Structures are given as structure tokens and as C-alpha cells.
Amino acid sequence: MSSMAGTLRPLVAGNWKMNGTKSSGAELEAISAGYDDALQGKIDMMVCPPATLVMAFAAMARDAALAVGGQNCHANESGAHTGDISAEMLADAGATAVIAGHSERRADHGETDDQVRAKAEAGWRAGLMAIVCVGETEAERDAGKTLDIVGGQLAGSIPDGATAQNLVVAYEPVWAIGTGRTPTTDDVAEVHGMIRERLTARFGGEGEGMRILYGGSVKPGNAAELMAVDNVNGALVGGASLKADDFLGIAAAYR
Ligand code: 13P
16 A cells, blocks of 8 residues: 555554453563564564553563553543543553553443544653554444444544654454454455555655554464555554463564
8 A cells, every 4th residue: 555554663562451460570571581682673562561560561671672551541641530540640650652442442431532532642642652443343344334434433533643653553353352253364454455545644644654553363373464464564462462472473473
């Protein structure tokens, strides 16, 4: 689709979701150790642990080039929002990125495109890169609405002012998350191509430089095939990012 997209530095990010305790530090150490100079020369790697582990993981990962991100943030900087965490707090704890609008938050917490956009802006306010997630449900795909749904989410969830540095898009078909099912490479190419077109139409050259991750049942066994698709600039990995061997096996698609 775009000549530049093939040359973007890939990002392989792990979303640990609601998994992990202090004892998981050993797994992070193993991921850090496996993110060696050769891999560092080719790709960015990130782990997004639960909020309770962001500070400890950021301290552990400091010398390893491995980035640490948050999984969500409140749109405000501070205030009376019991149980919420601001982007500034994530940054203070050592995070350099935040996921916004994961489908589990859209489903479990009713997050709307407007709220997701506000969270992405909050991330920028705190100096974080925003990883904005989009993706259709199975019913939407079956109804032939995938491009409409994803296009609408993109338009509504990405704030004005997005750049290649401050924004990453993650396409995660809801029906592929945690199911072991993935779209065909043709289907991935179609959606990622549409996303690239929309980003370029709206943000020009910056849109060409934005990374578009695929997420949903990425495993060591299918990563090479998925990562080779046009306009796929890395992966957002759930379950397989919890084990260093699997996560590094996915990153190995770029070796
Ligand atoms: P799985 O890799 O477990 O399918 O999860 C994908 C995901 O939701 C990452 O954000």
C-alpha cells in the first residue's frame, strides 16, 4: 500500500491483561534477556503488565531497552475517580505507552470511541505513546461490516494531532482474541490496507509512518506468516506474551 510502511520499525507488544504478580518478574527477566542486541537492532519490544506491576517492571526493564506500557488510563490527570489511574501516574511509574480502547474495555466497561480518544489524548499529555485498539465482532464480520466498523472506530478513537511517534494502531478482531482463531492473511491485508489508507488520508506522511499492529491469537507458529502481511508492523500479543519462550518465539519472526 505505501512504500514506507514496509520499512517501519516493528513493535511486538505483550498485553498481560489481568495476569501477573510479583513472582512474574522472573518471566520479565527472561523476556529482557531474550531481547538481545540482534533483536534490538530490528524491533521494539514492550510489555504491558497490570498496573500493580508497572513500576517494578519499568525498574527491571530500564537497562534492557524493553519498554513498559499501561493497559488503560483515566482521561483526567487527577481527581475523585476511585480505582482509576491517570496517564501521568503511569508515566511516573516508568511507563512510556498506554493501550487505549482494548475491546475488553469497550465490552466490559462500555468504553466509547469518544472516551478512547480522550484516553489517547491523556496519554499524550503525559508524554506516553498511545496504542489505540480497533476491531470487529464476529457478528459484524459475518454481516460484512468489518471495514465500516473498523473505519468508524478509527475515525472516532484517534485524536487530531496523531503522529508516527505518538500513535500506534492495533487491529484486533474481537473473535480472534483468545480463541486460537485468526483471520486469513488476505483478510488481515484488507483491513490493514484500509487502516493505512485512512491514516494517510487524515495524517499525511505521519500516517504513513504509524505502526499498525495485528492482535488476536498470535503465537510462535503463526507469527511469521501474519507479520509478513503488507502493513502489519508488529503484533499485540495476549496469552502468548505471558511466557517468555512464546513471546520471544513470536519476536523471532523478525530475526
Ligand atoms: P490473545 O493473544 O490472547 O488472543 O489476545 C490478544 C489481545 O487481546 C492483545 O491485546
